[in-house]
Amino acid sequence: MTILTITGYKGGIGKSTTAFHLAAYFSDLGKTILVDGDPNRTAVKWAGRSEEPLPFTVADERQAMRIIPGADFIVIDTPARPNSDDLKELAKGCDLLILPTSPDIVSLEPMLDTARDLEGSKYRALITVVPPHPSREGELMREDLREGGIPVFETMIRRTVGFAKAALAGRPIRDIEDARARGAWDDYKALGDEVKEIIR
Amino acid sequence: MTILTITGYKGGIGKSTTAFHLAAYFSDLGKTILVDGDPNRTAVKWAGRSEEPLPFTVADERQAMRIIPGADFIVIDTPARPNSDDLKELAKGCDLLILPTSPDIVSLEPMLDTARDLEGSKYRALITVVPPHPSREGELMREDLREGGIPVFETMIRRTVGFAKAALAGRPIRDIEDARARGAWDDYKALGDEVKEIIR
Numbered sequence: 001m002t003i004l005t006i007t008g009y010k011g012g013i014g015k016s017t018t019a020f021h022l023a024a025y026f027s028d029l030g031k032t033i034l035v036d037g038d039p040n041r042t043a044v045k046w047a048g049r050s051e052e053p054l055p056f057t058v059a060d061e062r063q064a065m066r067i068i069p070g071a072d073f074i075v076i077d078t079p080a081r082p083n084s085d086d087l088k089e090l091a092k093g094c095d096l097l098i099l100p101t102s103p104d105i106v107s108l109e110p111m112l113d114t115a116r117d118l119e120g121s122k123y124r125a126l127i128t129v130v131p132p133h134p135s136r137e138g139e140l141m142r143e144d145l146r147e148g149g150i151p152v153f154e155t156m157i158r159r160t161v162g163f164a165k166a167a168l169a170g171r172p173i174r175d176i177e178d179a180r181a182r183g184a185w186d187d188y189k190a191l192g193d194e195v196k197e198i199i200r
Numbered sequence: 201m202t203i204l205t206i207t208g209y210k211g212g213i214g215k216s217t218t219a220f221h222l223a224a225y226f227s228d229l230g231k232t233i234l235v236d237g238d239p240n241r242t243a244v245k246w247a248g249r250s251e252e253p254l255p256f257t258v259a260d261e262r263q264a265m266r267i268i269p270g271a272d273f274i275v276i277d278t279p280a281r282p283n284s285d286d287l288k289e290l291a292k293g294c295d296l297l298i299l300p301t302s303p304d305i306v307s308l309e310p311m312l313d314t315a316r317d318l319e320g321s322k323y324r325a326l327i328t329v330v331p332p333h334p335s336r337e338g339e340l341m342r343e344d345l346r347e348g349g350i351p352v353f354e355t356m357i358r359r360t361v362g363f364a365k366a367a368l369a370g371r372p373i374r375d376i377e378d379a380r381a382r383g384a385w386d387d388y389k390a391l392g393d394e395v396k397e398i399i400r
Contacts, residue, residue: 063293093263
């Protein structure tokens with residue numbers, strides 16, 4: 001059983017979107033459960049809008065204990081703004097802690113603090129909501145984080161309206177017919193490949 | 201796998217004590233894990249003071265997913281003061297929801313509200329912190345709850361300083377050498393028997 005936990009120090013940085021799409025990715029590889037521990041229940045609501053069953057199960061954290069035995073992959077979405085104690089405890093409970101962050105200067109400082117809290121834990125920063133070419137904000141953020149000693153995924157998740165469409169349809173973005181949506185799924189596929197490499 | 205969830209609308213009503221002692225009871229019957237979901241981490245701290253291993257595992261909720269596969273019994277301690285939405289979701293996630301309450305008139309009203317929220321769910325009220333004979337507060341509370349249509353355990357948990365000693369020693373009260381402590385363990389044993397009857 002592999003456990004991936006997604007958390008972030010603020011909202012709007014693709015935390016639940018990342019949890020949802022990693023669950024989609026890993027559902028191709030084994031029985032996958034997405035545990036929604038965010039009080040907003042974004043993932044539960046997302047799944048609730050789907051007209052057809054998803055390839056993974058989305059469970060409210062208050063019902064998760066009942067269904068997780070037998071799962072191969074568990075993706076946990078958590079509340080935003082964990083405190084530093086929480087972060088360490090979350091990291092202990094999973095195989096990889098993933099911290100999405102948007103590529104802006106105000107996000108850099110909290111990520112560097114986070115890195116201090118997580119020293120010695122298995123985690124990666126993930127740059128999300130990346131503005132399209134020719135913006136270099138994503139690359140610059142990645143360089144800044146690496147200079148700060150923070151392990152960061154090579155893959156970045158591009159900003160696209162496709163995610164809003166996907167959320168409305170209750171599906172992962174790979175099910176949305178749209179060229180840019182396909183690009184966004186490619187990002188999550190690349191992320192899944194990277195995660196698989198790290199946890200094996 | 202049997203899941204018992206303990207919750208309460210306020211602190212100081214024996215919630216964590218009940219979780220700890222039901223875990224002790226069920227550890228005689230199978231592999232038992234106590235998941236500490238109370239932000240105070242009372243159960244984790246209680247277990248941390250024990251000099252010898254307990255017959256059950258106490259896990260911080262943030263690490264629970266990793267260890268619960270393979271457990272026969274899971275006892276979940278939750279934050280006090282769940283809202284009504286929480287209560288229903290908690291009840292869906294377990295085989296029996298247990299609501300400790302002290303036997304006083306100010307506790308009656310919130311229990312009646314709770315019962316309304318939980319209509320149709322599998323739950324029982326548990327009267328705890330019961331003052332010693334000749335006080336009849338416990339029996340009166342039980343009658344009041346039953347009149348209010350609330351399912352309530354026949355067993356009541358008597359108030360005793362033995363619980364403080366047990367907490368300090370990091371052990372269940374059955375390990376404390378003291379005549380009154382033995383009486384308190386008898387209460388939890390009777391409670392465990394009742395729970396076993398309900399969930400089977």
